[in-house]
Amino acid sequence: MTATLTSAGLTWLPSGQAMLAGPLQQLFLECDTALAALAGDTGAEPAEHPVFLAVDDLERINYLASFPHLATFPVTLEESGLPAFAADPVDESGAVRLRGISPVRNVITPAACYHVYVQLRDQRIEGPRYLTFRNTCVRRETEYQPLRRQWSFRMREIVCLGSRAQVKAFLDRYRDLVSGLLIELGLEVSWQIATDPFFQPSRNPAYLAQRLNPTKHEAVFGGDLAIASVNLHEDHFGEAFSISTDEGPVSSGCVAFGLERWLYAITTRYGADPANWPDPVAAAGRVLERHR
Amino acid sequence: MSSESPDALVAWVNHRGRDLPEDGVTEDLPLLAGRHLTSLHIPELILLLERISGREVEVDRLQAGDFQDLRTIRAKFLAPAR
Numbered sequence: 330m331t332a333t334l335t336s337a338g339l340t341w342l343p344s345g346q347a348m349l350a351g352p353l354q355q356l357f358l359e360c361d362t363a364l365a366a367l368a369g370d371t372g373a374e375p376a377e378h379p380v381f382l383a384v385d386d387l388e389r390i391n392y393l394a395s396f397p398h399l400a401t402f403p404v405t406l407e408e409s410g411l412p413a414f415a416a417d418p419v420d421e422s423g424a425v426r427l428r429g430i431s432p433v434r435n436v437i438t439p440a441a442c443y444h445v446y447v448q449l450r451d452q453r454i455e456g457p458r459y460l461t462f463r464n465t466c467v468r469r470e471t472e473y474q475p476l477r478r479q480w481s482f483r484m485r486e487i488v489c490l491g492s493r494a495q496v497k498a499f500l501d502r503y504r505d506l507v508s509g510l511l512i513e514l515g516l517e518v519s520w521q522i523a524t525d526p527f528f529q530p531s532r533n534p535a536y537l538a539q540r541l542n543p544t545k546h547e548a549v550f551g552g553d554l555a556i557a558s559v560n561l562h563e564d565h566f567g568e569a570f571s572i573s574t575d576e577g578p579v580s581s582g583c584v585a586f587g588l589e590r591w592l593y594a595i596t597t598r599y600g601a602d603p604a605n606w607p608d609p610v611a612a613a614g615r616v617l618e619r620h621r
Numbered sequence: 622m623s624s625e626s627p628d629a630l631v632a633w634v635n636h637r638g639r640d641l642p643e644d645g646v647t648e649d650l651p652l653l654a655g656r657h658l659t660s661l662h663i664p665e666l667i668l669l670l671e672r673i674s675g676r677e678v679e680v681d682r683l684q685a686g687d688f689q690d691l692r693t694i695r696a697k698f699l700a701p702a703r
Binding site: 493522531534535537538540541542543563564 | 660685688
């Protein structure tokens with residue numbers, strides 16, 4: 330399929346990243362527009378977030394202990410070492426000769442919604458708050474496959490912060506909306522209980538909690554590819570980032586979409602010829618009309 | 622299972638659980654789903670169950686609902702070995 334998608338605008342890089350152009354880029358934008366339209370159902374506020382997250386912030390949720398295998402770090406060089414580095418920057422194998430690295434204090438965004446909790450840190454939330462945004466996420470993996478598993482990929486998310494009941498109602502609503510959109514697009518999925526990809530999971534209480542009391546459900550396409558997930562965080566982020574309501578730490582939940590995976594699902598279902606692809610934006614419109 | 626085990630489990634939940642009913646934990650109170658216990662309690666609970674039962678809890682085999690409430694925990698982890 331990857332080879333045939335070249336004509337539709339896919340360029341696959343050996344680093345595990347994809348370039349999109351032409352019809353495939355258009356489909357990417359339409360999928361994202363469709364999902365942003367679903368976000369509009371709650372009046373979600375659009376947001377823009379940066380590329381990096383501060384390690385200080387991620388440490389509040391033990392990110393690096395839980396997911397060290399996924400992390401990619403932005404690395405810079407000490408000023409004093411620049412002349413020596415510039416004289417011979419790359420070795421025979423093509424690897425950078427890193428010397429005199431500045432202290433690393435950031436991680437490249439591994440999941441889009443972490444920025445929200447940083448943004449709302451130490452704030453009090455009045456009533457439910459909904460946000461939506463897209464970011465490029467970067468996760469180191471042992472192997473990559475075009476549009477299925479990439480080092481860098483785009484994630485659209487819709488987040489709700491509020492009482493537990495408000496968050497659960499939001500997640501139920503969006504599971505219905507997403508199911509409706511997938512049916513409109515003719516993409517068959519099964520909703521499955523899932524866990525986050527923890528490092529040494531059986532030693533991690535957060536993983537055990539997800540196993541014992543499932544809070545993550547994924548829409549799985551083709552038997553093994555999660556193209557959407559619905560996640561109840563309880564007050565995990567509210568507590569870690571001191572975001573509160575009148576009743577204590579805020580609850581939160583998110584709905585997340587790996588956009589390249591939607592391209593994979595659509596092109597697997599309908600082939601590489603754009604003439605056969607469905608219109609995601611029109612499909613989202615029909616879903617919203619039906620759920621009004 | 623030792624004779625004091627039910628009390629030890631109830632005492633632990635009453636001591637460590639949060640937002641419990643006034644009269645303490647009941648047999649069917651949803652412990653994790655009701656947020657009376659959180660992820661941070663799980664390792665300690667596993668150690669307690671191992672101490673009470675004298676058997677290792679096979680962490681890799683834990684499933685959804687295994688720690689649902691006291692009744693389930695007793696049946697799954699504290700029933701006499703066959």
